[in-house]
Amino acid sequence: MNRFATTPKPPYYAVIFSSQRNEPDQGYSDMADRMMALASQQAGYLGAESTRDAAGFGITVSYWASEEAIAQWKAHMDHQAAQSMGKSTWYSHYELRVAKVERAYSMV
Amino acid sequence: MNRFATTPKPPYYAVIFSSQRNEPDQGYSDMADRMMALASQQAGYLGAESTRDAAGFGITVSYWASEEAIAQWKAHMDHQAAQSMGKSTWYSHYELRVAKVERAYSMV
Numbered sequence: 001m002n003r004f005a006t007t008p009k010p011p012y013y014a015v016i017f018s019s020q021r022n023e024p025d026q027g028y029s030d031m032a033d034r035m036m037a038l039a040s041q042q043a044g045y046l047g048a049e050s051t052r053d054a055a056g057f058g059i060t061v062s063y064w065a066s067e068e069a070i071a072q073w074k075a076h077m078d079h080q081a082a083q084s085m086g087k088s089t090w091y092s093h094y095e096l097r098v099a100k101v102e103r104a105y106s107m108v
Numbered sequence: 109m110n111r112f113a114t115t116p117k118p119p120y121y122a123v124i125f126s127s128q129r130n131e132p133d134q135g136y137s138d139m140a141d142r143m144m145a146l147a148s149q150q151a152g153y154l155g156a157e158s159t160r161d162a163a164g165f166g167i168t169v170s171y172w173a174s175e176e177a178i179a180q181w182k183a184h185m186d187h188q189a190a191q192s193m194g195k196s197t198w199y200s201h202y203e204l205r206v207a208k209v210e211r212a213y214s215m216v
Contacts, residue, residue, distance in 0.1 A: 003165050004126060004203050014207050016122060016169055018112060018157045049126045049203075051161045057111050059159050059167040061124055087215060094215040095112050095157075099122050099207035107195060107202045 005047025005063055010101045012046055013064040019086075019094035021056035028090045035082050042076070044069025063101070070098060113155025113171055118209045120154055121172040127194075127202035129164035136198045143190050150184070152177025171209070178206060 021028065039045055044065035052058030064070045073079060086094070129136065147153055152173035160166030172178045181187060194202070 003128065004201060007205075010205075014122075014124060014205065016124065016209075018159075018169070020111065049167060051126075051159055051165045051167050053159045053161055057159045059157060059169060061126070061167060061169075091215060093112060096213045097115075097118075097122065097209045098211040099209040101124075101205045101207040103206040105204045107199060 003049060003051075005049050005061075007046050007063050007101075007104065010104055012101050013067060013070060014099045014101050015062045015064065015070060016097040016099060017060045017062070017094060019058050019060075020092045021052065021058065022090060022092050023056065026089055027085075031082050031085065035079060038076070038078060039073060042069065042073050044072070067098075111157060111159075113157050113169075115154050115171050115209075115212065118212055120209050121175060121178060122207045122209050123170045123172065123178060124205040124207060125168045125170075125202060126204075127166050127168075128200045129160065129166065130198060130200050131164065134197055135193075139190050139193065139198075143187060146184070146186060147181060150177065150181050152180070175206075 036048065036050070039048065039062060046063035046065060048060060048062040050058070050060040064073070074083075144156060144158070147156065147170060154171040154173060156168060156170040158166070158168040172181070182191075
């Protein structure tokens with residue numbers, strides 16, 4: 001499995017989402033998988049990279065063609081339901097940052 | 109331990125570094141700790157968030173006040189040595205993206 005996003009030449013946008021999970025799972029894994037699959041179907045989605053350690057600290061970076069694409073994904077009804085569950089149940093804390101990618105390099 | 113970076117109001121810069129580690133460790137953990145400590149002493153450093161899962165896939169996002177601060181950290185001699193070891197030994201692949209953070213939100 002290639003876990004790296006294959007993104008176009010900059011500029012494009014990144015949503016950097018860092019989060020601390022609560023235990024136990026309470027449906028988190030299924031919803032997270034569903035949200036990643038759903039995000040990948042949205043207009044303007046360019047890819048995502050995601051990881052979480054055994055202590056429950058995770059970072060997901062999703063890449064988007066435009067601010068408008070990010071706004072539409074944020075407002076998606078199923079995603080809104082997941083966001084509510086995130087705040088009420090799954091996360092003890094999160095930080096979300098929206099950034100414009102200006103330069104990118106790969107290990108060659 | 110608070111693993112979230114406490115960053116100022118945007119705009120500021122993010123360096124998004126995603127990497128796949130090779131096994132075995134070969135001095136990686138010590139160097140990674142040293143680099144995080146050294147980065148935190150650099151001018152313009154604002155914080156960092158980092159995580160890696162059991163499969164060796166990691167994301168580190170460091171935050172910086174300016175492009176100039178990023179360039180100086182990239183050119184730091186000890187960091188250059190670590191970058192060489194990263195390419196030759198520690199990573200099977202990485203992607204590095206430099207982005208300008210425009211908006212930020214915390215879970216409240």
